[in-house]
Amino acid sequence: MMKTWQAVKRLLPMMTIFGLILAGCGREDLSVLRPQGPAAESSFGLIKLSITIMIVVLLIVFALAAYVMIRFRRKPNQNEIPEQIEGNHRLEILWTVIPLILIVILAIPTVKQVFAAGNDHANDKNAVKVKVTGHQYWWEFQYPDYGVTTAQDLVIPTGKDIAFELETKDVLHSFWVPSLSGKLDTNPAGTINRFSFSAPKEGVYRGKCAELCGPSHGFMEFKVKAVSEEEFKQWIDSMKAPAVLPEDPALAETFKNQCLTCHAVGDQGIANAPNLTGIGSREAIAGILINDDTREDGAPVEENLKTWLHDPQNVKPGNLMPNPKDLGLSDAEIDGIAEYLANYKLD
Ligand SMILES: [Cu+2]
Numbered sequence: 001m002m003k004t005w006q007a008v009k010r011l012l013p014m015m016t017i018f019g020l021i022l023a024g025c026g027r028e029d030l031s032v033l034r035p036q037g038p039a040a041e042s043s044f045g046l047i048k049l050s051i052t053i054m055i056v057v058l059l060i061v062f063a064l065a066a067y068v069m070i071r072f073r074r075k076p077n078q079n080e081i082p083e084q085i086e087g088n089h090r091l092e093i094l095w096t097v098i099p100l101i102l103i104v105i106l107a108i109p110t111v112k113q114v115f116a117a118g119n120d121h122a123n124d125k126n127a128v129k130v131k132v133t134g135h136q137y138w139w140e141f142q143y144p145d146y147g148v149t150t151a152q153d154l155v156i157p158t159g160k161d162i163a164f165e166l167e168t169k170d171v172l173h174s175f176w177v178p179s180l181s182g183k184l185d186t187n188p189a190g191t192i193n194r195f196s197f198s199a200p201k202e203g204v205y206r207g208k209c210a211e212l213c214g215p216s217h218g219f220m221e222f223k224v225k226a227v228s229e230e231e232f233k234q235w236i237d238s239m240k241a242p243a244v245l246p247e248d249p250a251l252a253e254t255f256k257n258q259c260l261t262c263h264a265v266g267d268q269g270i271a272n273a274p275n276l277t278g279i280g281s282r283e284a285i286a287g288i289l290i291n292d293d294t295r296e297d298g299a300p301v302e303e304n305l306k307t308w309l310h311d312p313q314n315v316k317p318g319n320l321m322p323n324p325k326d327l328g329l330s331d332a333e334i335d336g337i338a339e340y341l342a343n344y345k346l347d
Pocket residue numbers: 172173174209210211212213214217218220
């Protein structure tokens with residue numbers, strides 16, 4: 001009785017920790033266990049296959065172990081060592097061949113699907129090409145066929161294969177949308193990695209950087225917005241529309257001189273920092289401040305922009321955005337720019 005209690009006392013904290021860790025896996029849109037596209041479904045199939053094999057092996061081995069422990073346990077007054085059967089050929093062949101068969105069963109679909117996942121659709125005329133560039137701590141998405149560049153919200157048409165070309169501007173990152181596909185690294189030194197996936201259903205899928213890249217790595221989030229083909233075309237058109245600048249001429253001047261020296265809107269500015277075209281329509285500010293007018297999961301976009309602009313380092317430590325105050329902007333100017341950007345929406 002005492003021993004049981006001690007075992008429980010030792011195991012309890014460990015179980016609690018495991019429970020808490022597993023509880024962290026609960027975010028529906030960030031789970032490989034709820035696949036939303038063919039690439040993720042094929043990985044999920046492999047997960048199910050390997051777990052099934054493991055469970056069957058576990059049950060058989062545990063059942064045999066339990067049987068042996070009960071059936072051959074030492075009887076009262078039994079003092080002699082039982083007959084030793086070391087080197088049983090039949091048994092040894094059996095427990096070598098069975099695992100081999102299991103590994104082959106696992107290997108065939110795994111190899112097949114790994115090669116299928118490497119199919120990059122780079123030369124597929126029907127695929128939508130997207131160049132992904134990882135930056136500390138944001139994602140840039142370029143559509144070379146359309147001449148459009150955006151950041152943080154990757155807009156794609158449903159059902160189409162998206163041919164990705166991955167690169168990084170600084171350190172190693174990893175591009176990962178758990179519910180749509182496996183992950184792929186963005187490599188420095190001009191190495192380009194390619195793969196593709198598609199999203200059959202409209203929706204917003206969360207993506208993450210999956211390679212520790214600095215203090216704000218955990219905040220390096222992005223969204224994949226799968227929309228209908230018409231909506232996608234409309235999005236491209238509105239991204240290509242002439243830039244909208246702040247109405248107030250003085251504020252427009254400040255925005256041009258202080259912000260567009262790194263950022264771009266429409267055809268204005270340069271592309272050293274996230275492109276801001278239509279930022280008011282995005283799912284989040286800085287990837288992590290979720291835009292939600294109902295305030296259920298986040299805050300209204302203008303409030304998020306103010307949070308970001310008044311202290312970018314507080315939101316994402318280590319990012320390259322200078323504090324607008326250090327650039328000489330007044331609180332009123334910062335609020336004005338936040339308001340302007342919040343209303344810069346795409347129709
Ligand atoms: Cu990262």
